[in-house]
Amino acid sequence: MNVTIPKTDHELGSTSVVLLGLIVLLGLAILTGALTVSYATYLIALSGMYVLLALGLNVQWGYGGIINFAVVAFWGLGAYVAALATARTSPLGLEWHPLFALVVAIIFSVIAAILVGLPAIRLRADYLAIATLGFSEIFRLLVANETHITAGMAGLAGIPSVLEDLPFDTVTTNLLVVAVAGALVFLFLRRIHRSPWGRVMQIIKADEDLAESLGKNAFSFKMQTFVLGCVIMTIAGVYYAHFIGYVDPTDLDPLETFFVWVAVILGGSGSNRGAVVGAFILVAVLEGTRFLTDFSIFAALSTGPLRLLIVGVLIVLIMRFKPEGLYPPRDELIWPKSQTDTEGQS
Amino acid sequence: MSVIQLAVDGIVYGSIIVLGAVGLSLVYSIGDFPNFAHGDLMVAGAYGGLVANLGLTQIGLQPTSVFSPELLVTIVAGLAIGIVVAVATHYLVFKPLDSGPIALLITSFGVALIYRSLIWMGFGSSARSYNFPRSGPIGSIRDATGLAVTNRMLVIVLATAVVVTTLHFVLQYSMLGKKMRAAADNGDLARISGIRPRETVLTMWVGGGALAAMGGVFLGLHTLIRPLMGFDILLLIFAAVILGGIGSIYGAMLGGFAIGLAHEMTPVIPGVGSEYGAAVAFVIMIIILLVRPGGILGEETT
Amino acid sequence: MTVLDIDQVDSGYGDLQILHDVSMHLEEDEIVCIIGPNGAGKSTAIKTIFGLVQPWTGAITLRGTEISGQMPEDIVRQGISYVPQTDNVFSTLTVEENLEIGGVTVSDESTEMIEKLYDRFPILEEKRSKKARTLSGGQRQILAFSRALMVDPDVLLIDEPSAGLAPSLVQDVFENVKQINSLGTSVLMVEQNARAGLNISDRGYVLAQGQVKYEDDAQAILENPEIGELYLGG
Numbered sequence: 001m002n003v004t005i006p007k008t009d010h011e012l013g014s015t016s017v018v019l020l021g022l023i024v025l026l027g028l029a030i031l032t033g034a035l036t037v038s039y040a041t042y043l044i045a046l047s048g049m050y051v052l053l054a055l056g057l058n059v060q061w062g063y064g065g066i067i068n069f070a071v072v073a074f075w076g077l078g079a080y081v082a083a084l085a086t087a088r089t090s091p092l093g094l095e096w097h098p099l100f101a102l103v104v105a106i107i108f109s110v111i112a113a114i115l116v117g118l119p120a121i122r123l124r125a126d127y128l129a130i131a132t133l134g135f136s137e138i139f140r141l142l143v144a145n146e147t148h149i150t151a152g153m154a155g156l157a158g159i160p161s162v163l164e165d166l167p168f169d170t171v172t173t174n175l176l177v178v179a180v181a182g183a184l185v186f187l188f189l190r191r192i193h194r195s196p197w198g199r200v201m202q203i204i205k206a207d208e209d210l211a212e213s214l215g216k217n218a219f220s221f222k223m224q225t226f227v228l229g230c231v232i233m234t235i236a237g238v239y240y241a242h243f244i245g246y247v248d249p250t251d252l253d254p255l256e257t258f259f260v261w262v263a264v265i266l267g268g269s270g271s272n273r274g275a276v277v278g279a280f281i282l283v284a285v286l287e288g289t290r291f292l293t294d295f296s297i298f299a300a301l302s303t304g305p306l307r308l309l310i311v312g313v314l315i316v317l318i319m320r321f322k323p324e325g326l327y328p329p330r331d332e333l334i335w336p337k338s339q340t341d342t343e344g345q346s
Numbered sequence: 347m348s349v350i351q352l353a354v355d356g357i358v359y360g361s362i363i364v365l366g367a368v369g370l371s372l373v374y375s376i377g378d379f380p381n382f383a384h385g386d387l388m389v390a391g392a393y394g395g396l397v398a399n400l401g402l403t404q405i406g407l408q409p410t411s412v413f414s415p416e417l418l419v420t421i422v423a424g425l426a427i428g429i430v431v432a433v434a435t436h437y438l439v440f441k442p443l444d445s446g447p448i449a450l451l452i453t454s455f456g457v458a459l460i461y462r463s464l465i466w467m468g469f470g471s472s473a474r475s476y477n478f479p480r481s482g483p484i485g486s487i488r489d490a491t492g493l494a495v496t497n498r499m500l501v502i503v504l505a506t507a508v509v510v511t512t513l514h515f516v517l518q519y520s521m522l523g524k525k526m527r528a529a530a531d532n533g534d535l536a537r538i539s540g541i542r543p544r545e546t547v548l549t550m551w552v553g554g555g556a557l558a559a560m561g562g563v564f565l566g567l568h569t570l571i572r573p574l575m576g577f578d579i580l581l582l583i584f585a586a587v588i589l590g591g592i593g594s595i596y597g598a599m600l601g602g603f604a605i606g607l608a609h610e611m612t613p614v615i616p617g618v619g620s621e622y623g624a625a626v627a628f629v630i631m632i633i634i635l636l637v638r639p640g641g642i643l644g645e646e647t648t
Numbered sequence: 649m650t651v652l653d654i655d656q657v658d659s660g661y662g663d664l665q666i667l668h669d670v671s672m673h674l675e676e677d678e679i680v681c682i683i684g685p686n687g688a689g690k691s692t693a694i695k696t697i698f699g700l701v702q703p704w705t706g707a708i709t710l711r712g713t714e715i716s717g718q719m720p721e722d723i724v725r726q727g728i729s730y731v732p733q734t735d736n737v738f739s740t741l742t743v744e745e746n747l748e749i750g751g752v753t754v755s756d757e758s759t760e761m762i763e764k765l766y767d768r769f770p771i772l773e774e775k776r777s778k779k780a781r782t783l784s785g786g787q788r789q790i791l792a793f794s795r796a797l798m799v800d801p802d803v804l805l806i807d808e809p810s811a812g813l814a815p816s817l818v819q820d821v822f823e824n825v826k827q828i829n830s831l832g833t834s835v836l837m838v839e840q841n842a843r844a845g846l847n848i849s850d851r852g853y854v855l856a857q858g859q860v861k862y863e864d865d866a867q868a869i870l871e872n873p874e875i876g877e878l879y880l881g882g
């Protein structure tokens with residue numbers, strides 16, 4: 001290989017530049033009065049949630065090459081378990097402590113991921129895409145219609161905020177929790193990606209037969225990857241429920257799944273830093289469209305379709321012109337030694 | 347409601363699904379990717395028909411029944427839009443991409459969002475309907491059988507029957523039809539034999555776009571025309587295609603009716619209401635994917 | 649006269665190079681057999697000639713006309729035809745439809761050609777309206793040959809014609825190849841069953857690791873003790 005691989009520090013630098021840029025923009029927006037502080041903190045917290053989702057999907061698609069079109073369902077599982085277990089209005093009337101609900105949500109997520117993954121992971125990629133989308137829709141229909149359990153279309157309100165016991169105000173707690181969760185997941189993923197497990201996963205993604213011939217059970221590794229990704233999505237869902245305080249079945253629109261896909265492929269499939277940046281850009285696009293309609297040329301348009309249009313065009317353009325995304329995984333420090341070797345040669 | 351009435355409804359809804367599924371199956375087998383924009387392509391056709399339909403009303407033509415030249419104009423306009431949109435998308439998006447099925451799949455979702463948002467921007471989010479009188483059930487049929495069958499239902503089923511039969515003859519006996527089947531069966535061998543992919547791929551988009559548009563117009567005729575209805579029907583169409591076996595045009599026809607029936611007849615299952623019609627269809631789809639991915643008619647393939 | 653000339657060709661899939669500087673040629677009325685271990689690149693060589701895999705460097709000429717860089721659907725219009733190793737019939741089409749598709753580039757003479765092939769292989773006429781997937785392995789191979797013969801080619805490329813056939817049928821396949829050749833078609837054939845393949849051939853090439861390791865008259869290869877040990881199973 002004679003590709004030049006950019007220095008990792010340099011790349012890390014550019015990640016911070018992008019993120020910093022977004023934060024500076026945010027700051028400016030607040031100063032000029034375009035944004036209120038509470039809206040700005042909302043945006044950051046929301047971005048944090050999408051970071052978690054993108055990291056979860058990146059584990060599956062980026063590390064494992066597993067197509068999952070049920071992202072919103074695993075996220076929704078977390079949101080609904082959290083809501084049902086803790087909300088005042090829950091038909092189940094449990095009102096558990098949120099941390100306990102989190103543990104239960106994770107257990108449910110593992111079980112659901114295994115139930116879906118066991119039969120489905122072996123499927124050809126396109127079949128897996130369709131099957132997971134089918135699972136996602138079945139889940140949405142169940143939540144919408146099993147009113148005696150889920151409250152149905154009425155939704156669930158009165159979900160307590162995140163960690164009310166902490167000595168901060170709600171906004172600070174929200175930000176703190178999502179920042180800590182995002183950082184922990186990021187560091188954890190980076191660690192396992194560089195571990196022997198991560199290397200096996202890379203071989204499997206590149207050449208499943210080769211991995212099998214090395215005595216690695218590709219199926220078992222892919223299952224672990226799938227479950228791990230689903231659990232991260234579920235954690236994002238739990239966070240969302242406590243952060244927003246309300247969930248209903250319209251939150252389970254498969255569109256959300258594709259938003260997360262945009263974040264991952266925009267950032268660069270297989271790259272965790274890419275997933276983080278992708279998630280921030282995604283939220284900037286999703287929420288930024290609100291402001292575009294303030295400009296006269298867009299005034300006639302409502303936010304909904306404009307947002308879809310931009311996301312759609314983004315997907316088409318990335319796939320055409322930059323399918324490897326902003327941060328192709330090659331730039332990641334996977335085999336630090338082999339990278340320095342290559343650099344020495346080129 | 348009687349079981350037979352549910353079955354009749356299933357055949358009507360199944361007809362719409364058949365029209366979508368045959369086109370999707372064509373694209374899936376010859377274009378070699380699952381086109382997630384197919385549902386929204388149907389919607390584009392439905393709105394194309396709507397524009398013509400409203401235009402007719404504007405110039406003072408007031409159809410007295412759904413069996414009218416106005417319906418023909420509506421359908422033809424829908425077809426034209428469906429074909430133009432499908433072919434333009436091919437040249438602007440899919441062809442230059444020149445990539446594998448997964449990249450095409452993801453891109454097709456972006457295309458779906460673009461269709462949907464443009465339609466939404468152009469026509470607003472509220473439901474519209476074609477300007478044809480909504481008559482009640484046909485009296486003679488109700489008296490004879492006790493079944494509620496409206497003119498619209500009759501139009502949909504009859505027109506679908508005509509289209510499907512014509513398609514059968516084209517595919518079975520014309521050289522173009524044989525080339526299409528050959529390309530769907532084995533793309534490389536078709537090229538080795540001298541079939542130009544340009545010809546089959548273009549035919550595939552023209553045919554797929556036309557069939558999708560027709561399905562879209564009928565979906566609008568059967569219910570209402572909504573900019574977001576494409577996604578609701580997309581998975582049902584996938585279910586039909588998978589049930590019948592990807593690439594099998596006849597499978598798609600059979601699968602379409604089967605999924606239409608399953609969708610409408612769920613109340614027959616004890617404890618399951620009509621709100622689970624789609625869910626039942628998806629369960630069938632997932633089971634087929636898991637146990638017999640070649641479809642019920644197809645070979646055992648993975 | 650040289651009908652097909654492959655000159656210093658490199659090719660492969662994506663970034664992965666399979667063929668390294670491969671040169672081969674096929675003379676008028678010859679049968680030439682390519683042998684070599686599994687994964688040597690034999691199928692890749694045939695696919696590269698027929699444009700299914702694009703050559704990276706080098707030239708491929710058919711009767712002096714360069715065909716490298718052309719698409720399969722154009723190459724087949726120049727008097728050359730190809731029977732792939734696998735998936736070589738349209739399994740969901742009938743026998744007769746398979747032949748019609750084989751003849752799309754010569755549609756004027758198609759019916760006539762089908763009749764000729766029916767005369768030669770009565771089993772095809774018997775099964776004319778059966779789907780190809782219902783045929784036995786041997787019948788399928790006959791159909792695969794016949795589909796390729798519909799264009800009445802000067803040059804025929806055949807990839808492992810005897811693979812997967814019952815031993816009793818293998819000899820029939822080689823008889824067919826000889827007959828096709830005697831009717832004026834030059835044949836370039838890949839064969840795992842190296843001895844049987846070389847037996848009916850004029851010349852042979854040994855391909856290993858994507859390189860031509862050896863070339864000679866078929867008889868000389870068969871008698872070469874070193875090659876016998878390495879590639880002909882002792």
Ligand SMILES: Nc1ncnc2c1ncn2[C@@H]1O[C@H](COP(=O)(O)OP(=O)(O)O)[C@@H](O)[C@H]1O
Binds near residue numbers: 684687
């Ligand atoms: N479509 C393909 N993509 C990538 N590698 C391939 C492909 N087809 C074959 N190969 C690889 O090319 C090499 C040569 O294969 P092939 O030409 O089929 O060998 P042979 O016909 O001599 O058995 C093998 O290592 C095989 O794995």
Ligand SMILES: [Mg+2]
Binds near residue numbers: 808
């Ligand atoms: Mg081979």
